[in-house]
Amino acid sequence: MGSTLAMTAFGALAIGAGAGDSPAQASISAQERLGWVQAYDIPRGPMAPALNAFAYVNGLHIAYDARVTQRLTTPGLAGAYSVREGLSRLLDGAGLAYRFSDNGRAVSIVLAQNDRATMNDAGGATPLPTIDVGADAARPKSSGASGAAKGPGDRHTGYTAESAPTTLKTDTPLLKSPISVRAVTRQTMDDQQAISVGDAVLTNISGVTPIPNLLDVYKIRGFSVSQSTYKNGLIELRSRYLDTANLQSIDVLKGPAAMLFGRSEPGGLLDLVVKRPLETPYYSIQEQVKSFGGTRTTIDATGPLTADKSLLYRVNAEYYRTDSYRDFVTDRNFFVAPTISYRPIEQFRINVDFEYQNKTWVDDYELRPAVYDHPANIPISRYLSAPYLTTNLKNHFDKKRIAYDWTYDISKDWSLTNRLSYTSLGTTNGNVAGAGFNQITGVLSRTYVYFPGNTDNTFATNLDLKGKFETGPLSHSVLVGFDYLSNYWGMKSQIITPISAINIYAPNYYTLDVPRGGGFAHSGEQWTGVYGQDMISFFDDSVHVLLGGRYDWNAVSSSGGYNSNWLTGYGNYKTVYSSAFSPRVGVVYQPLPFMSVYGNFAQSFGSNNTTNYSMPQPPQRGEIWEAGAKAEFFDKRLTLTMAYFDITKTNIPTADPLNSTITYLIGKARSQGFEFDLTGRIDDNWSVIANYTHDDVRTVEGSAANALTVYNSNLAVAGKVLASSPRNYGNLWVKYDADDAFKGLSLGAGLTVTGSALGDNANSYVLPGYALLNGMISYTTKIDDFTVTAQINVKNITDTVYYPASQDRTYIKTGTPRTFLGSLRVEF
Template identity: 25%
Template sequence: MNKQVTQALMLGSVAISFFNCGFVNAQSNDKTEQGIETVTVIGMRQAYQGDFAELEIPQAELKIDSQVLQDAGALDLVQALDLSASVARQNNFGGLWNSFAIRGFVGDENLPSNYLVNGFNAGRGFGGARDLSGIESVEVLKGPRAALFGRGEPGGTINLVTKRPTFEREGEIRLSAGSFDTYRTDLDWTSPLTDDVAVRIVGFYEDAGSFRDTIESTKQGLSPSLTWRVNQQSQLTYELEYSHQETPFDRGVVAVGLEGEEKKLGVIPQSRFLGEPDDGPMKADVLGHQLEFQHDFNDNWSALLGFNSRDTSLEGNATENGFYGSRQFLQLDGEHLTRFRRYRDYDARYQVLRAEISGLFSTAAIQHRLIIGVDADKFENDQVFLRARGEKIDDSKPVEDELDRLAETNQVINIFDPVYGAYPLPVPQPNTDRLETQESLGFYIQDQMSLTNKLDVRIGARFDDYQQELDNRRSGEVDQYSETRVSPQFGVVYKATDAISVYSAYGENFRPLSGATSSNNLEPNQSTSTEIGIKFALNDGALQGTVAVFDVQQSNISTVDADFNATAIGEAESQGLEVDINGQLTNTLNLWLSYAYTDAKTKNAFYDANFGVEVPAGAELLNIPENQLSLQLVKQTQLIGKDLDLIAGVIYVDDRNGFFSDQDFRLPSYTTTRIAANYRLSELLELSAEVNNVFDETYYTNSFADVWVQPGAPRNVLLSARFSF
């Protein structure tokens, strides 16, 4: 047997038997002259997760693989997360970052939601909305995960698993064209360079218009990776992430109503852009590096070392819809919108180094599966922010006179008959200029003990020591804050049968709040969670599911006081039920079903200085629907002897609070339907067609206030051709 086969079989044996939580790609080749089948296997373990079958995990998880993503037509992270009803869309910062709530809770409203890539923090920063080029699967890890992953989002963790070399020579090019002058090209190619070195190159380019007036965008990305099998026990993988996006800042549409009246949506078309095209696009850039080294001591023990460095930036001008208040004409005449202009120059750097050992051993009759590790990270958040806004309206004078006087200063635009460039764009003046640095050293340990063949107990904890420094370059003040935290977890899982297990879990989570200093003693956001659930695997594991009920308590929610200084006085709770079922119903019919009922509300009343109102206890949290459903069916059939997949999908989102400080403003419920077909003409060519929002429903995906509401896209079509080589 040749050297390549020997190494592959030895490494593959370890990868399959112990590291099956990572991705494993096996491919059979032609038999050799000796009648032995050549098999090449490459596997990389996911950090912080260990080796557990789904029925052994005492927490709810939803893993969206590449086939499901392809069937759903998901090209970006937003579309992928729509497949999980536990995830709700949040304010997307004019289309320039990913923001989501898991189980009703979101983190800092002034930063994008954090997500992980191969266990490394990657959502921190300003690199634009995440494209799925280069992503193999998306994992929705529900409930607090700080005991292993460290500080993160209060309701759960999103982890993206990247595409890596497979030691097979294969590739594909996908060409797509669709509504709104959308054109896209995707490339994915992997090949061995030697017996022990393989490369993979994934990239994309997209040039797109929009259903929104004057909005055009371009984005491109490249994700090359290299894997070196150092020897039979060791493997080194390097990945690079590059992306560049240019898209105008777009706050969406406004709800219209005179002062004291109900604000109504649908008064202006969904397409109406209320910014200024002459502001040009915002530019977002990412340059990241990941390096992982895995060493298998034997079949039972492994070590994993990793390093990640990621630089992101966001820069550009934007003219934005102004809030209702003392400067806003829209509440006075229902026609003219006051706007303000901002310039942003944001830069962020995130670096982390981690080391982990995992394995199994026995004490008496108890088997232990142990994960123990340490990591250190540093996050630098550099923000320069300029603003130009108009004057207050003198309500003692006629509205027409004030409109004539302040039209230019307040950048007024007629929402029914907009004239772009009617006034010179104002020059923004200094507003914020600061550098915030967060550093952390963490130690974590988890032990899952098999007390019997059916009963497992999981215990774990993480210790974090972190510091924050806030350098206010505008005032010349430098302040610091430090904290230590212990995040425990506990879980029990009982395997009732080979196909059913029941579990319960408790966990804690924390997230440092931006703006913490020694003077304001801004303690981190804290959450605790309990859940119980049932997991099942039917049809010999082809159909899997989880039913879970949960309760999450959150404290130290970030807000501002009457002087607009950061404070953390908010408390909230979220309770609910989740059902996730996916897999094969029959040999030719696949099901994807995700449903969530979520009741998320504040527990205490507090003053919101952003809008000058008192938010009562029991107020609904922003953009959280009580009921949410994602359903997809894939029927596999044939047409003229060629494979044909017919796909139908439905997303339902309940009505929800659209303005945290005005509980009377709600976004209506909506249902969108998608149909698609994938037709494989040959082994080298596949054609695809999809129609989204088939019934052309008018809907709104998220909002921050009644003047920042994001409309959903009308009916649209995308055609694609996939060439394999």
Template identity: 25%
Template structure:
């Protein structure tokens, strides 16, 4: 069976590994049969690199970001979830939010301004420090393209020991598709009931006969029609939000010698869309005006242009030691013409009292320059086996912005046309900021015996921001202990710390706009277990965690607007304490049944001075319970069915915990059929999301909540040549 995803045959990787192992047996037999005449010959170091113990398409054995190397998940004393592209292709996922629903420790936040916010274990991920691409930090203030990804890794808990500035909840590491030795050429098309379309090309192979020069390229053209509509009363015919996206990706690998490989990567994204900041909730947690109304003006838009240019060089010093170094330059430019709508203070009825807009035109220029060098090796001392990592990484960050604002708080009545304002960011002065971040780290995974492993690591960080004295320093240790009572299971314990520099408040509507903030520091204790069942084809995991963060940064709504028009205030004080437990299952249950699923219980609260209004409150979008499951059952070699369910518990929509969003369950189903058409492998897929047309609210606050879509259909066609 050759259509991607519905084969029960052995994988190409597994066949290649078995072939390589068999060849070594043959060579060994030849060596034993041939006499030694004392002739000295050059010895080439032969390496077999296994990038994962993959038994099936649902289960992945390695998360490269968890330990900055290809160390088995069973040897990683940390909770990690790996979501392979096979699963998200089945789900017809088009963005990172639809990928991350496969791990219940991740909950979505606001999706306004064509970006996506996420929380891990209840802590919000920062756009600047919460996302990695192949282990390097990315500025993720936009909807990340997923068509270039091989897998998404959710690294849970603090990872500052390896990556420096990163949040206490964890990190998202996105691993890109690699070049292939053999020819690969796939064409894909998908659409939905609203008329959205996406065309994809994925191609790879060797560019020379020796296969020392290889490539992988991905091209995507997407046009989205969304289900929500701009309010027709503003002098406009009702129209939906639209999105136009183009993506190009190229990765080249060049074997410069048997021991030296150069990898070059470039991707470019152009993404323009109208703005939908989300719905407004009244005090009862109900959507004001209906689920399908967009209050932003139809002329508002955001236009993102993102380019990444990177290189990696890997040198195998010997069979036990290697050095890897890399550099990435990210250029992210955005123009945003925004109407910035909001309810009239004290009103919950915009049809009677109207609402306000505060239009502005701005241009943002973000530049991220990242680099790293890692030395990794294996050696024995005093009866201990060591897997050592010594490395350093850096980040050079620049940000420039130009902004021209129109009338602030302009009152708009629902039946009043609002013309596009005469605003041009070019007329505004340029405001700039930058900082440099350096880190040095050492990690050692020690094998004491067959049952015990010990992990110890430490990191030193410096972040320097010229001019305002907002410099930060941190030492981040990490310890882990693994006990394996059997060959297929273990119990682990870890301790780790997080370090998140905060910079300064940047919000024109904030009382403390421009104020420098202290870093947030967090620490976690985690006790977990991992088991491989059914001859290793099913991975079960469980973990209990306890995380505390100090110098917590909180932005609150003001009861009364200040004379200057400020309506929020950002402060730092007290702690944030999150504790809970989680379970996960991923892999093959029987010859025809595959599943991936997880659940999490979370107890999250602010710990503030006794008279502080936030003391004992729960952060926004931190549900007590959440769970998910996605399964595939193969009826025949050509026909497969899918079933999925997503549960998100009740959540608070504001920091004062006065407005709640109800719990919900969403059911999804799908079916795929594969066929051979004139020698071409073709697969057809039909998915139904939200099968029972459930009304629900996803992430976001009471002023920018994402309203869940009702029952919707998706259709996809893929051809593999």
């Protein structure tokens, strides 16, 4: 947007898509542009976001008077129309008209001459000023909501999103949904230089906390989401080492999502939304350097493969290497993700995604004991694993994934979508676990577990039919679907052996430990589900009732055995069958167009995927009651969500700290709390991400063992707080984008405050509370035809020592010390 527009007396807003025309575009006449036919699915509602969505689809720049449009609504636009037909329908009955520029790429929305109700003081129709679509188009002053303008490469999305169509499987605006969904946008990840998914979600979404685990596992609303990570709506089973290089956003759905996804945890789920190819050619290369010897190179290239732009491509790739603040730890990662999009006709579109990842590393297994009622007072750099084993038997991870999703528009109100993915993982890894600790002498007993060859293959697919219709005064938005999951996991020659003990205060790394023992394990799972829901709207689209249900069939099979001199016996192949119905009911009331209150009830169904050698565990069940409020401010640029939740969960798996192959089950646990999220742009200069969570997570039904057994075995007892569950925590991130003489300069600052937490299920020690301070400065400028951005982020500025999570008395996660991360990005 040009500065001329920003200075207009009416505070007009310019919306653009595509900073400039390609040579192919430039050769097309204005009349040809305006005759193009596009398919639209813009819901009825406020005028401004509808115009924004229309502009983005057509690559137009639209200027309008925000003071007028904030009071107007549109009947929406569904089906295929030319640009002129589409604009006319959007503006129907609003007292507005439109005027195109000579090149057909810019539109001024004007007051219609015959509509006195919307006339300006001069008594005539006044078009807004001509739009300057120069360098500013690379960083539009928009919130990044669905349909809003995005800069080159869809990077400048703002901090908030208006909808989550991949995660909700419908285009229902978040304001009208009784489900709490928050998104971490591409711009958030770029501004904070979030390399991993954990970097992105742990401070930007309320209710999300870390837990120590070899997989990419987090807590949402107090409960682990170990089997609830999805990518474009399909499960990423046993996901690990997830990178942000090819992600457009990360959606976090709160509460049980079983109605839509079947297998899920009651706390919520993560859905990773990948970048899609663009019609406008775009190329980016970024080089990052960080503390502890880290370097990361990423590329992003996209554009059309055919002149008619029916076939598009995008390639994201990364090479990352780093050492660690922890002794002996290293990491090397290569990742590439090409994508193809094809639209042979207006009604049909398909995306095909490929991924390949190859990673070699020395695992930073968080082996660190508690001493009496606090974590051991030793340097956070100290390595308590066995470097002779871990550095010579490095971990290796090889991942291949292919997926597609296609949608066919049956009519303007009905569409069919199919998604499918196949993932093959090959893993070699080992780690050292604690097997007992003498608090007086400081001697830690250890066990080495090594998996020299695991295979993990997952096939997932689903089919969704969605549509809209009316029955009298009721408007219906329906979804019916089917999904299927099949997984096979195989482990060969697992080595489980005691190794030499280590003194945590004076470690000796020169002992030679020889692994011995071996075995096998196999497991398989099949999951089938059918589901349906209806969103019913009435009372002038101010009340929305969601009714949904799902039925699942699940079969888990496993076998295993060991043949060492200290563990004997072979397991028999066993299969456990289960099935369940999972309902969801929700209500939303909109007393004002920009505000809603909601409530919902839902149940979830999941499997534990943990074994006592070869015995599958019974499935988990969850239940939630939730109530809250949502609001949108400043033309949907700033969003607010507040929620109260009450969740119960049964059959929670907990590892035995003295034997990692044994899993206990907690009978029942409960999470009750309140959360608050404020995200988006306050004005053209200031953006904010603020969240707060109050959560009480306790065992309701647990072990009745005596106190000594509870202490030694880390058992859960009724009334005790679950491990690593702080009662209060919150985050604040504020960014300032300068203009005028300092245009291109951005400054950011963040604060994370977390209260104390109990370190284990027996509540025998405490993780102290902490506060972290982060900062960012970046500068963007144009050099010839290149956009160059230099940026520095500093995390944990005060170099605070903290412990963000724990599992038991020997497994405590340490926080990363002060870290500098610099980058240079070139875009063209």
